[in-house]
Amino acid sequence: MSKYYLNYLDELESEAIFVLREVWAQFDNPVILFSGGKDSILVTHLAKKAFAPAKIPFPLMHVDTGHNFPETIKFRDDIIKELGVQLIVGSVQESIDQGRVAEEKGKNATRNALQITTLLDAIETNKIDCAIGGGRRDEEKARAKERFFSHRDDFGQWDPKNQRPELWNIFNGKHFEGEHFRAFPISNWTEMDVWNYIQRENIAIPSLYFAHEREVVWRQNSWIPNSEFLILEEHEEIVTKKVRFRTLGDITITGGIESDADTLEKIANEVSGMRQTERGNRSDDKRSESAMEDRKRQGYF
Amino acid sequence: MIDNNQLLRFTTAGSVDDGKSTLIGRLLYDSKSIFEDQLEAIENTSKKKGHEGVDLALFTDGLRDEREQGITIDVAYRYFTTPKRKFIIADTPGHIQYTRNMVTGASTANAAIILVDARHGVIEQTKRHSFIASLLQIPHVIVCVNKMDLVDFSEDAYNNVINQFEEFSSKMLVKDVRFIPISALLGDNVVNRSENMDWYQGAPLLHTLETMHISSDINKVDARFPVQTVIRPQSDDENRDYRGYAGRVEGGIFRPGDEITVMPSGFTSKIKSIDNYSGELKEAFAPMSVSITLEDDIDISRGDMIVRSNNKPKATQDIEVMLCWLNNSPSRPRTKYSIRHTSNDQKAMIKEIVYKIDIETLERNKEDKTLHMNDISKVKIRTTKPLMIDEYRENRTTGSIILIDDTTNETVAAGMIV
Ligand SMILES: Nc1nc2c(ncn2[C@@H]2O[C@H](COP(=O)(O)OP(=O)(O)O)[C@@H](O)[C@H]2O)c(=O)[nH]1
Numbered sequence: 001m002s003k004y005y006l007n008y009l010d011e012l013e014s015e016a017i018f019v020l021r022e023v024w025a026q027f028d029n030p031v032i033l034f035s036g037g038k039d040s041i042l043v044t045h046l047a048k049k050a051f052a053p054a055k056i057p058f059p060l061m062h063v064d065t066g067h068n069f070p071e072t073i074k075f076r077d078d079i080i081k082e083l084g085v086q087l088i089v090g091s092v093q094e095s096i097d098q099g100r101v102a103e104e105k106g107k108n109a110t111r112n113a114l115q116i117t118t119l120l121d122a123i124e125t126n127k128i129d130c131a132i133g134g135g136r137r138d139e140e141k142a143r144a145k146e147r148f149f150s151h152r153d154d155f156g157q158w159d160p161k162n163q164r165p166e167l168w169n170i171f172n173g174k175h176f177e178g179e180h181f182r183a184f185p186i187s188n189w190t191e192m193d194v195w196n197y198i199q200r201e202n203i204a205i206p207s208l209y210f211a212h213e214r215e216v217v218w219r220q221n222s223w224i225p226n227s228e229f230l231i232l233e234e235h236e237e238i239v240t241k242k243v244r245f246r247t248l249g250d251i252t253i254t255g256g257i258e259s260d261a262d263t264l265e266k267i268a269n270e271v272s273g274m275r276q277t278e279r280g281n282r283s284d285d286k287r288s289e290s291a292m293e294d295r296k297r298q299g300y301f
Numbered sequence: 302m303i304d305n306n307q308l309l310r311f312t313t314a315g316s317v318d319d320g321k322s323t324l325i326g327r328l329l330y331d332s333k334s335i336f337e338d339q340l341e342a343i344e345n346t347s348k349k350k351g352h353e354g355v356d357l358a359l360f361t362d363g364l365r366d367e368r369e370q371g372i373t374i375d376v377a378y379r380y381f382t383t384p385k386r387k388f389i390i391a392d393t394p395g396h397i398q399y400t401r402n403m404v405t406g407a408s409t410a411n412a413a414i415i416l417v418d419a420r421h422g423v424i425e426q427t428k429r430h431s432f433i434a435s436l437l438q439i440p441h442v443i444v445c446v447n448k449m450d451l452v453d454f455s456e457d458a459y460n461n462v463i464n465q466f467e468e469f470s471s472k473m474l475v476k477d478v479r480f481i482p483i484s485a486l487l488g489d490n491v492v493n494r495s496e497n498m499d500w501y502q503g504a505p506l507l508h509t510l511e512t513m514h515i516s517s518d519i520n521k522v523d524a525r526f527p528v529q530t531v532i533r534p535q536s537d538d539e540n541r542d543y544r545g546y547a548g549r550v551e552g553g554i555f556r557p558g559d560e561i562t563v564m565p566s567g568f569t570s571k572i573k574s575i576d577n578y579s580g581e582l583k584e585a586f587a588p589m590s591v592s593i594t595l596e597d598d599i600d601i602s603r604g605d606m607i608v609r610s611n612n613k614p615k616a617t618q619d620i621e622v623m624l625c626w627l628n629n630s631p632s633r634p635r636t637k638y639s640i641r642h643t644s645n646d647q648k649a650m651i652k653e654i655v656y657k658i659d660i661e662t663l664e665r666n667k668e669d670k671t672l673h674m675n676d677i678s679k680v681k682i683r684t685t686k687p688l689m690i691d692e693y694r695e696n697r698t699t700g701s702i703i704l705i706d707d708t709t710n711e712t713v714a715a716g717m718i719v
């Protein structure tokens with residue numbers, strides 16, 4: 001007799017597929033928020049599984065800050081072609097040009113906060129009622145309380161004190177005109193689960209996750225990549241290092257770690273020995289203890 | 302990690318200050334699941350608040366309001382992994398909105414840890430928590446007698462708690478209860494065996510969680526497949542003839558060739574194939590997400606349930622449930638609510654409040670006919686169309702419902718079908 005239980009990765013996969021199918025059934029116009037990072041790639045992979053042999057029945061949406069790693073954009077375009085789905089792009093540059101937001105100044109300026117406006121604008125103009133994200137509860141303490149189906153008011157805001165209770169796996173996606181939901185199918189995955197699964201399924205991810213030689217500068221305890229946007233401080237120096245990235249955000253703020261891990265197996269091994277959270281290398285989360293919560297309340301991913 | 306490792310979900314219950322947050326912090330810390338930058342943040346906050354050393358409780362007290370008020374306000378989920386299992390903790394707060402939050406955390410849990418302060422023994426709160434655990438049919442309950450360091454690690458104090466607990470819990474439906482004497486603060490019997498309590502022969506908490514048998518917690522007998530959505534590729538697709546019913550097996554085992562009935566229509570057919578992305582499967586059991594194709598072309602949509610023809614759930618418009626009210630605004634008599642049961646959405650009215658349970662005394666109150674937040678009551682509900690139900694104790698998925706208020710779209714109540 002075969003065993004009648006699932007291992008933890010199969011159970012997580014099944015749960016995520018269940019959530020994705022609920023989204024499709026309960027909303028008129030969902031999208032997957034696709035950043036080109038491993039979590040959104042994973043969600044896309046799971047969506048492919050959830051609706052096979054049909055194509056993913058909704059578009060991918062990318063909030064483009066203009067400060068991308070070139071590798072990310074190429075990866076995005078390739079995956080869109082392969083899946084045969086529509087891509088919606090919300091452009092932060094356009095939001096700046098239209099005067100919707102103002103660029104931050106100084107050496108630590110990022111377009112991170114500006115994304116919120118672009119994202120909410122794109123949700124509104126495309127009449128999106130559910131944006132599926134790759135957020136995980138283990139990422140950050142404000143995320144630990146997220147629901148699978150997370151309600152946003154008509155300003156796109158999250159109210160952590162007034163969330164809908166979520167019992168069993170009965171998800172309530174009912175909403176009024178102008179409101180939308182965020183859905184998080186991989187809520188229960190940890191960073192380690194993600195890597196173990198990517199390895200098991202041999203999912204393609206951008207080359208940036210693998211150790212490679214790159215021009216970088218040491219800043220805020222990590223290696224920030226050289227790019228056209230980098231403003232060098234006097235004492236700072238560009239060097240070439242073998243690095244890889246644990247998360248992918250804007251090229252201006254995503255710090256790499258020195259590493260020799262150039263295969264999925266080596267990455268999984270490296271991650272299992274890590275003593276820092278993946279967000280420890282992102283300067284956007286370092287600004288204050290509640291940085292993430294503040295951004296989430298306003299409508300961040 | 303080994304391929305066969307299972308996922309275990311548990312929830313923690315205890316009164317304010319019994320040590321829930323400390324225990325979770327201890328589990329995470331001793332199992333090396335806290336990262337350095339998280340630890341640093343906690344150390345900084347501990348210092349600011351004037352604690353000596355690290356206050357492990359801070360690790361789970363997440364949102365800003367809580368950090369400022371020093372209390373937990375909602376259900377938060379925590380994760381850790383050992384070489385044997387992956388764990389999901391539903392961390393529920395111990396004060397006012399307690400019932401609602403514990404019910405939420407308990408709804409998906411395989412196990413509940415109930416904390417008792419060794420100095421105080423079993424108190425009303427403990428009874429309340431045990432009652433909720435039994436109401437939500439959490440298969441395994443572990444009573445952790447905490448703060449043993451404050452009672453000189455005394456075996457008598459521990460045995461007192463066991464006796465008190467067994468006295469009242471005999472009336473409840475808790476299948477598997479275990480007791481462990483611990484000190485969450487010092488770590489005794491949490492991850493590592495205590496050196497201060499030789500008299501305790503049992504396993505520490507983590508070992509218990511790692512080894513408890515959970516695969517038989519899921520119903521393997523009554524085959525249930527609520528249809529979430531229909532998969533039909535577009536007309537230009539090579540698979541355009543495919544028509545699969547997508548859903549998750551919520552009970553029993555399905556195999557190709559099984560004689561099935563579609564409820565509520567009553568149409569019968571045979572399973573042609575059970576598919577997932579990788580191909581056709583020989584069988585599917587809970588909680589697998591699959592799609593099912595049938596031999597016959599019948600009209601099936603979301604809200605229908607595929608079951609084996611020789612074992613059907615009850616189809617009825619009248620259900621009796623143990624209802625937990627979750628919302629700030631009380632129930633309104635003669636009001637239509639939306640009811641959701643698996644993927645089935647209907648309208649419903651609460652016809653009768655049979656009794657309310659006084660959560661302090663566990664006595665029944667038949668006079669009070671309004672449901673307020675945190676109330677637990679037995680009610681009769683009438684739905685506009687039949688639901689295909691099992692009793693909650695047979696199946697936690699096909700035996701549960703939620704009520705939604707159409708004027709606010711909020712989830713106002715959760716119910717267990719009796
Ligand atoms: N002496 C002792 N104190 C404990 C123990 N567990 C928790 N505490 C203390 O009890 C207080 C409340 O603990 P906390 O974890 O916040 O309780 P919660 O309200 O249930 O989350 C804190 O001051 C803890 O340090 C224990 O095993 N022994």
Ligand SMILES: [Mg+2]
Pocket residue numbers: 321322323358373
């Ligand atoms: Mg606490």
